[in-house]
Amino acid sequence: MPMMRLTIGVCFMVLFMATRVYSFVGITWGRQQSQQLVPSMVVDLLLQNKIPALRLFTSASDIIQIFSGTNISISICLGNRVVNNLNRKDLAYTWINDRVNEPIKKGVKLVELSIGAEPFSNTFLKQATNYEVVNVIEIFRECLDEMDLGHVITTTAHGMDVLKVTKVPSESDFRDDIKGLMLQSLNFFNRTGTTFLLNLFPIQMIQEVLNYPIEFAFFDNKSKFKIQDGNFTYTNVVELMIDSIAWAVKKAGYPNMKIMIGQIGWPTDGYPHAHIKNAERFHKGLLKFLASNKGTPLRPGPIDAYLHSLSDENEFKTMFGAFQRHWGIYQADGNPKYKIDFSLQDRDEYPTQAKGIVTMPNRWCTFVGDKSDMDLVKKNYNFACEAADCTTMEEGPSCGKLTDESKISYAFNAYFQRKQQNEKACDFNGLGEITSTNPSVEECEFPVEILSFQDQVANNGMVKLRI
Numbered sequence: 346m347p348m349m350r351l352t353i354g355v356c357f358m359v360l361f362m363a364t365r366v367y368s369f370v371g372i373t374w375g376r377q378q379s380q381q382l383v384p385s386m387v388v389d390l391l392l393q394n395k396i397p398a399l400r401l402f403t404s405a406s407d408i409i410q411i412f413s414g415t416n417i418s419i420s421i422c423l424g425n426r427v428v429n430n431l432n433r434k435d436l437a438y439t440w441i442n443d444r445v446n447e448p449i450k451k452g453v454k455l456v457e458l459s460i461g462a463e464p465f466s467n468t469f470l471k472q473a474t475n476y477e478v479v480n481v482i483e484i485f486r487e488c489l490d491e492m493d494l495g496h497v498i499t500t501t502a503h504g505m506d507v508l509k510v511t512k513v514p515s516e517s518d519f520r521d522d523i524k525g526l527m528l529q530s531l532n533f534f535n536r537t538g539t540t541f542l543l544n545l546f547p548i549q550m551i552q553e554v555l556n557y558p559i560e561f562a563f564f565d566n567k568s569k570f571k572i573q574d575g576n577f578t579y580t581n582v583v584e585l586m587i588d589s590i591a592w593a594v595k596k597a598g599y600p601n602m603k604i605m606i607g608q609i610g611w612p613t614d615g616y617p618h619a620h621i622k623n624a625e626r627f628h629k630g631l632l633k634f635l636a637s638n639k640g641t642p643l644r645p646g647p648i649d650a651y652l653h654s655l656s657d658e659n660e661f662k663t664m665f666g667a668f669q670r671h672w673g674i675y676q677a678d679g680n681p682k683y684k685i686d687f688s689l690q691d692r693d694e695y696p697t698q699a700k701g702i703v704t705m706p707n708r709w710c711t712f713v714g715d716k717s718d719m720d721l722v723k724k725n726y727n728f729a730c731e732a733a734d735c736t737t738m739e740e741g742p743s744c745g746k747l748t749d750e751s752k753i754s755y756a757f758n759a760y761f762q763r764k765q766q767n768e769k770a771c772d773f774n775g776l777g778e779i780t781s782t783n784p785s786v787e788e789c790e791f792p793v794e795i796l797s798f799q800d801q802v803a804n805n806g807m808v809k810l811r812i
């Protein structure tokens with residue numbers, strides 16, 4: 346018995362030292378989209394690009410099990426709405442058995458359970474009344490330990506709005522209304538040796554909260570903009586954001602608590618400065634920064650991070666803006682949008698594309714151009730945009746400059762593709778027509794639907810088009 350303890354101790358130390366010296370970079374994947382990448386292709390994509398870890402915004406067993414035998418570290422998420430329904434040990438047991446224990450038995454390297462999605466954010470706290478989340482995390486921790494799943498980490502993610510807005514990081518502290526909850530949760534993290542999980546969205550922070558020049562988001566020192574905080578100089582917003590959290594955590598009594606980035610990225614549409622060139626530039630600088638292992642002024646040393654996100658989610662709620670649907674590094678068809686080197690070697694290359702994705706035929710639905718009854722046109726336009734994704738046409742984004750007529754076509758097509766190119770879905774009271782001529786213009790692409798996972802599974806892997 347003492348021998349075994351020693352072995353575990355040594356293993357732990359090796360692991361501990363390994364994670365202290367180098368940062369690791371994983372990726373996130375959500376599935377709120379009509380065009381879903383097939384999970385087996387995602388596995389292939391991660392392996393080809395040597396991405397070691399995946400943060401999934403689901404706990405669906407059919408998705409998780411596909412990662413069995415891959416040695417990709419998987420983190421799964423228990424959504425805000427479910428948290429309050431699992432506040433009893435018997436309920437937690439059943440959930441863990443189905444969603445954690447079963448996949449692990451089947452060879453999935455499931456390493457983390459994230460309970461609630463930014464439960465203390467101003468918006469979500471009120472909406473989902475997540476005041477119980479820390480109790481639920483404690484219940485899950487107890488159950489996991491009792492079920493011999495002590496190695497599965499229990500955590501929850503935090504957005505920057507857990508802090509009050511301050512001028513410099515050293516002044517930062519948690520919001521008054523959640524101070525008690527934060528102290529309870531930090532105490533739990535400290536007791537269980539859990540890393541503080543932080544979600545960072547620099548593009549929004551700079552423009553909506555801080556009102557700093559956008560150049561401050563990038564790590565390439567092309568601007569002279571700086572923030573001085575005592576002896577610390579901040580040349581970019583990411584370090585400033587991390588240290589703001591680190592100061593608040595320090596003031597709460599945990600100066601050494603490790604901080605990990607649960608989500609960080611740059612959208613390519615739907616917001617000022619959200620486009621492919623900036624996304625490439627942001628990631629290039631960010632990955633160099635992470636690879637340097639130099640850390641931030643207050644927290645020198647490696648920082649682990651998950652890039653957000655693998656693919657766009659065209660059904661994501663746009664509560665904070667259209668950009669929420671455009672975080673993808675990859676397009677729905679499995680092609681990378683821009684150059685990025687996941688291996689942290691700063692190579693100027695596109696990452697490997699996802700192989701074997703099957704798109705539907707090259708067919709689009711467009712507006713016939715009859716404007717004699719504009720009320721009818723508008724009615725159909727609104728109908729299409731309510732059911733499908735029209736966010737690329739909002740102010741600024743890639744399709745914002747389309748003519749009114751093209752905008753109607755774009756909406757009709759979005760709906761038609763959303764309905765798997767069903768011909769009836771291109772009727773629009775006689776205002777729509779199907780065409781094989783690609784109506785895309787310059788940076789505005791009119792998408793073609795891809796075959797979904799479910800379509801392919803339903804056909805035992807045999808691809809059959811539903812047309």
Ligand SMILES: *[C@@H]1O[C@H](CO)[C@@H](O)[C@H](O)[C@H]1NC(C)=O
Pocket residue numbers: 397416418
């Ligand atoms: C599995 O991944 C870990 C890092 O996450 C690595 O240290 C280990 O060598 C990998 N094992 C195999 C068999 O590839």
Ligand SMILES: *[C@@H]1O[C@H](CO)[C@@H](O)[C@H](O)[C@H]1NC(C)=O
Pocket residue numbers: 532535536598599
């Ligand atoms: C955090 O945990 C460590 C190790 O268990 C303990 O020594 C320390 O007192 C804890 N800190 C606080 C503020 O509770």
Ligand SMILES: *[C@@H]1O[C@H](CO)[C@@H](O)[C@H](O)[C@H]1NC(C)=O
Pocket residue numbers: 564565566580
């Ligand atoms: C930017 O400037 C800071 C401070 O002068 C320096 O530490 C950092 O290495 C520079 N980064 C790049 C990418 O040049």
Ligand SMILES: *[C@@H]1O[C@H](CO)[C@@H](O)[C@H](O)[C@H]1NC(C)=O
Pocket residue numbers: 575576
């Ligand atoms: C700033 O640096 C000086 C000199 O190293 C040191 O004396 C001082 O305490 C530091 N101030 C703060 C706020 O850390």
